Amino acid sequence: MPSEHPAKPEAGVHRERQVQRLFSEIAPRYDLLNHVLSLNVDKGWRRKAVDLLGWEHAVDGRFLDACAGTFDLALELSGRPGFRGSVVASDFAQPMLREGVPKLTASSVIPVCGDSLQLPFPDDTFEGATVGFGVRNLADLEGGIRELRRVLRPGARLVVLEFTTPPNALVRWSYLFYFHRILPLVGRLVSRHPWAYSYLPKSVEQFPGPSALEAVFRDAGFRETDHRLLSLGIAALHWGVK
Numbered sequence: 367m368p369s370e371h372p373a374k375p376e377a378g379v380h381r382e383r384q385v386q387r388l389f390s391e392i393a394p395r396y397d398l399l400n401h402v403l404s405l406n407v408d409k410g411w412r413r414k415a416v417d418l419l420g421w422e423h424a425v426d427g428r429f430l431d432a433c434a435g436t437f438d439l440a441l442e443l444s445g446r447p448g449f450r451g452s453v454v455a456s457d458f459a460q461p462m463l464r465e466g467v468p469k470l471t472a473s474s475v476i477p478v479c480g481d482s483l484q485l486p487f488p489d490d491t492f493e494g495a496t497v498g499f500g501v502r503n504l505a506d507l508e509g510g511i512r513e514l515r516r517v518l519r520p521g522a523r524l525v526v527l528e529f530t531t532p533p534n535a536l537v538r539w540s541y542l543f544y545f546h547r548i549l550p551l552v553g554r555l556v557s558r559h560p561w562a563y564s565y566l567p568k569s570v571e572q573f574p575g576p577s578a579l580e581a582v583f584r585d586a587g588f589r590e591t592d593h594r595l596l597s598l599g600i601a602a603l604h605w606g607v608k
């Protein structure tokens with residue numbers, strides 16, 4: 367029943383709580399929809415994100431995956447041959463973490479329930495950090511990027527994977543058609559959530575483009591910032607060094 371649901375997150379007020387509630391509600395279907403709606407391309411994107419992290423310089427180190435959801439990105443790192451460290455995987459939607467816990471058998475992923483805008487870790491804790499499809503949902507993007515930098519050790523790298531809008535007009539048209547027509551329909555049918563999968567394309571459209579996000583990294587104090595488009599610009603990787 368639509369009336370049982372809060373206003374959509376893009377409406378503004380209490381965005382933080384609304385996003386938390388949204389992901390808590392779709393948690394049981396999140397993994398299925400993630401892989402189906404991205405036609406499994408998301409797995410390759412996560413691999414590339416971890417390739418860029420530079421974890422090889424601290425194979426016994428402690429890493430952070432913020433907005434970790436059901437742990438796919440954290441598991442991509444912890445499963446790398448030669449990795450002997452740990453991955454703290456934090457998220458504020460407990461049902462997302464619970465949904466992912468059965469996947470953690472014998473991994474070095476440590477789930478933590480926490481808000482990425484106020485990470486429950488001291489300064490200079492981690493050898494590197496990742497965020498997959500998370501920063502777009504933050505109520506305060508700039509504050510979130512600063513907070514991620516705070517918990518990184520000097521010299522450590524942040525890698526962010528996000529959706530973006532393809533620069534090529536033809537690809538963009540096809541992508542927007544899929545995003546606005548097909549994805550919300552399939553998402554609604556499978557998740558049975560009335561608007562979660564309409565929120566997704568809107569949140570991507572409203573999100574800063576790759577160059578603007580890179581500027582947010584620089585303003586937060588990151589150096590050696592850069593980005594790379596993936597799959598014709600459907601998604602992008604962004605990174606910077608503390």
Ligand SMILES: C[S@@+](CC[C@H](N)C(=O)[O-])C[C@H]1O[C@@H](n2cnc3c(N)ncnc32)[C@H](O)[C@@H]1O
Binds near residue numbers: 433436462
């Ligand atoms: C689209 S999911 C991505 C999950 C996972 N990283 C992945 O790659 O599949 C976004 C996640 O960000 C989390 N999230 C959004 N805002 C957050 C915040 N302020 N603090 C902690 N988690 C947050 C949501 O609860 C959700 O699990």
